[in-house]
Amino acid sequence: MHAIMLAAGRGIRLSNGAGHPKCLLEFGGKTLLRRHIAILESLGIERMTIVVGFKAEEIHAELAAIGAKSWIDTIHNPRFEEGAVVSLCAARDVLRSGSDILFMDADVLYDPVVLQRLIQSPHRNCLLIDRDLEPGPEPVKACLRGGQLVEFGKIVSGDFEAMGEWPGFLKLEPLMADRLAAATERFVANGRAAEPYEPAMREVFFADSTHRIGCEDITGMAWIEIDTPEDLRRAHEVVEPALHGG
Template sequence: MRAIILAAGMGLRLVQPEGQQKPKCLLRFGDVSLLERHLQLLKAAGVGEIVFVLGFKHEMVEAELDSIDWKPSTEVVVNSEFSLGSVLSVHTAAEALTRGGDVLLMDADVLYDERVLDPLVANPQAHINRLLIDRDFEAGDEPVKLCIDNGVPVELRKQVVAGLKFDTIGESVGFFRFDERAARRLAEIVADYVATGRANLPHEEAVRDLLQERSQTFDIADVTGAPWIEIDFQNDVKRAADEVLPQLNQLAGVLR
């Protein structure tokens, strides 16, 4: 199993001191960067093949990787047009996406408990497609909503289409597992986005297309109750430090 971690963006919505901007994966909580937390949690879960998609100030991230001196070494691919959407980052990682075997596609800017990762790495030989849902979320325009009808994902978007039929709604954690066939199809969809001038879109749009064409079967893992937060705004940094990190420190895990 391989993890592809998207860490190319500029994080423009996160206000940082002038001249001190850095990739969000380098934010530190409990004196451990988000980047290193990903590495530790994936290692504990048995995922040793890790690919980082970098862009904005990628040298800083590569320096952090060097300082950690992680073994086995992680792969790095660089999206030079990182100011565009994350669709382009996924396209940049197309070779890793289509190399074979199951793939985890993960946002880098998430502080999370190992219980969020557990459903994605379960049964590594099973070759499955899996989405994560948190039913305890704050309504609004920001969360990417995952809507399910009778066990089938029917929507993955910030704005839910009016009149859509579903029986369950929650927030998508932003981590996905794809089997080899689904990963190759996602790579094709993403390539079409880039070829048709839609590289500025978030990669969830391509995943949404994959879900809605129903060419693959996806199951849903409910991680409601497990602490996690995606860090987009300055208030998220405060919540991560004041609310989420203390919960992680109280739970058995690989990091304290």
């Protein structure tokens, strides 16, 4: 399995774009990046590609400090000021590599069992869902009917029975990964480079009813995506202590 991690953005809502890459935020003396790598190693991931952009040299310095990892490489996205779909498009060759893909956002602090649940799921195409959803337009929502994914995105509508937050991790078989690569290319080519990647994913998820996206419930597990100062406070005060049984 080949992990793709997006770590190119400025994190404007967290630091007005003047800080450091969010994957270098520290918790318990370890950066998010160092934590990601340790967890991926423990779960047997064979390859990892990190898409970098904003202050990429700082990420490279952290990788050097962690120690040379022959299974990790980076791709530079010079258009990191644009939407996240451009960063995902930068990894299109990896999406087309013929490997199973583990997609990851870099700005998530989580219990390793969260990622383990996804990797070990019997669904080859799978996302995670946390039913403890805070209301509002920001969380990316996964909506289910009859246990099947029927809607996905920040703004959702329609007939569904359950809704939860998606933490930014996704597993795809090679066929679906290839389709996602093509979707990101279409978005960039058609003037939609300012958009996030979720609309491209949504297009792929619902294009073919024979290749459904499975879901694994992680409700009650400790995790947080860090976008705002309030998220950062909660990560330090609530989520990180929970990872140690606090």
